[in-house]
Amino acid sequence: MIYADPLGSVGFSKNLFGILIIIVENQIHTNQNLKTKDMDRLKTTYMGLALKNPLIMGACNLTLDLDTAKKIEKAGASAIVFKSLFEEQINLESLQMEEDLQEYNERHAEMVNLFPNLEHAGPQEHLEKLSELKKSVQIPVIGSLNCVNRPTWVEYAKEMEKTGIDALELNFYANPKDKNQSAETIEKEQIGILKEIKSKVKIPVSVKLSFFYTNPLQIISQMDKAGVDGFVLFNRLFQPDIDVDKQDLYNPFNLSQMGDYRLPVRYAGLLHQQLKGDICSNTGIFTGDDMARVILAGAQVAQVVSTVYKNKISHITTMLKDLDGWMEKNKYESLDDFRGKLSKANTKDPYAYRRAQYVDLLMKPVEVMKKYPQV
Numbered sequence: 001m002i003y004a005d006p007l008g009s010v011g012f013s014k015n016l017f018g019i020l021i022i023i024v025e026n027q028i029h030t031n032q033n034l035k036t037k038d039m040d041r042l043k044t045t046y047m048g049l050a051l052k053n054p055l056i057m058g059a060c061n062l063t064l065d066l067d068t069a070k071k072i073e074k075a076g077a078s079a080i081v082f083k084s085l086f087e088e089q090i091n092l093e094s095l096q097m098e099e100d101l102q103e104y105n106e107r108h109a110e111m112v113n114l115f116p117n118l119e120h121a122g123p124q125e126h127l128e129k130l131s132e133l134k135k136s137v138q139i140p141v142i143g144s145l146n147c148v149n150r151p152t153w154v155e156y157a158k159e160m161e162k163t164g165i166d167a168l169e170l171n172f173y174a175n176p177k178d179k180n181q182s183a184e185t186i187e188k189e190q191i192g193i194l195k196e197i198k199s200k201v202k203i204p205v206s207v208k209l210s211f212f213y214t215n216p217l218q219i220i221s222q223m224d225k226a227g228v229d230g231f232v233l234f235n236r237l238f239q240p241d242i243d244v245d246k247q248d249l250y251n252p253f254n255l256s257q258m259g260d261y262r263l264p265v266r267y268a269g270l271l272h273q274q275l276k277g278d279i280c281s282n283t284g285i286f287t288g289d290d291m292a293r294v295i296l297a298g299a300q301v302a303q304v305v306s307t308v309y310k311n312k313i314s315h316i317t318t319m320l321k322d323l324d325g326w327m328e329k330n331k332y333e334s335l336d337d338f339r340g341k342l343s344k345a346n347t348k349d350p351y352a353y354r355r356a357q358y359v360d361l362l363m364k365p366v367e368v369m370k371k372y373p374q375v
């Protein structure tokens with residue numbers, strides 16, 4: 001009867017179409033639920049922020065571009081660190097501004113009076129882009145700052161907070177320039193800057209450190225006491241290279257290599273359960289297994305950059321699926337089930353976080369040397 005009635009037939013097709021849509025939608029929802037359910041075990045927190053998983057896209061040029069940042073979010077990253085604002089950039093722009101102002105000499109004094117912070121007006125574009133990114137993605141956005149002078153650190157920490165970002169990362173990287181300045185002086189200044197910023201902003205604050213402290217554990221512990229919410233361990237520093245043919249210096253595009261995760265593993269392992277702030281491992285984390293490694297050592301989350309440059313944005317999804325698969329295989333329901341399992345506090349191996357490789361060489365020299373035969 002339905003087929004005999006053209007309208008009914010349309011109605012039927014419509015119904016059939018509707019049913020098909022419902023089936024497809026259900027399928028999509030089932031897949032999404034499945035996906036969400038699978039990814040549920042990856043949920044975590046970092047500096048009090050709720051994250052869907054422990055993979056954060058670290059600061060780099062990729063996060064500067066809005067479309068690329070959206071792709072990074074789509075691939076599954078749980079948060080994004082926006083490219084740092086550098087004091088040099090602030091100064092360069094203000095220099096430019098001053099040059100521009102010379103052209104309008106008669107207005108100069110008036111403008112300076114109207115805008116007492118005019119010399120710092122340059123990085124406005126950076127702040128605008130940061131605010132635009134925050135509005136364009138659902139995941140938390142972390143701003144990153146790298147300054148030299150304390151007033152600039154504090155001023156721009158406050159400016160960045162105004163953009164609506166979820167947290168601020170202080171990139172404490174500076175090359176030593178003065179041979180008469182002691183390590184203690186530099187470290188005291190960093191702690192001072194940190195305390196001042198912590199007292200002036202409400203959002204969580206992390207520090208991104210280089211490994212080049214005489215005793216990283218000590219400065220980390222002092223910063224922890226100063227109230228840091230997260231530690232990004234460690235930054236990979238750009239180093240100049242030399243072209244021997246041209247006998248000239250150049251700046252290569254400096255990416256990490258597979259296997260470079262061992263330093264972050266060591267420090268996550270040493271620091272697990274020793275800090276109030278969260279540990280975010282960084283440098284050389286390339287695969288889902290590497291993510292599992294740093295979390296087994298004690299990291300809360302990890303930041304990745306080089307692996308995304310080398311393996312494309314879709315690799316973020318692969319890493320998350322691999323971590324999830326590894327957890328399923330090992331019957332872990334949450335990251336807490338295995339976080340810090342192999343930290344110094346929890347491992348039974350007394351040598352693991354000490355002079356492990358030397359002990360290995362002493363105890364098993366034959367096995368070690370067999371791996372690298374010389375003749």
Ligand SMILES: Cc1cc2nc3c(=O)[nH]c(=O)nc-3n(C[C@H](O)[C@H](O)[C@H](O)COP(=O)(O)O)c2cc1C
Pocket residue numbers: 058059060061082083084085144171208234235236254255256282283284285303304305306307
């Ligand atoms: C092209 C590029 C740009 C970067 N820019 C920044 C930056 O602006 N601020 C920052 O703190 N780190 C920056 N980094 C360092 C990364 O955030 C990260 O700490 C480092 O690359 C180590 O992680 P990875 O081994 O996953 O690459 C940059 C790295 C690269 C490759």
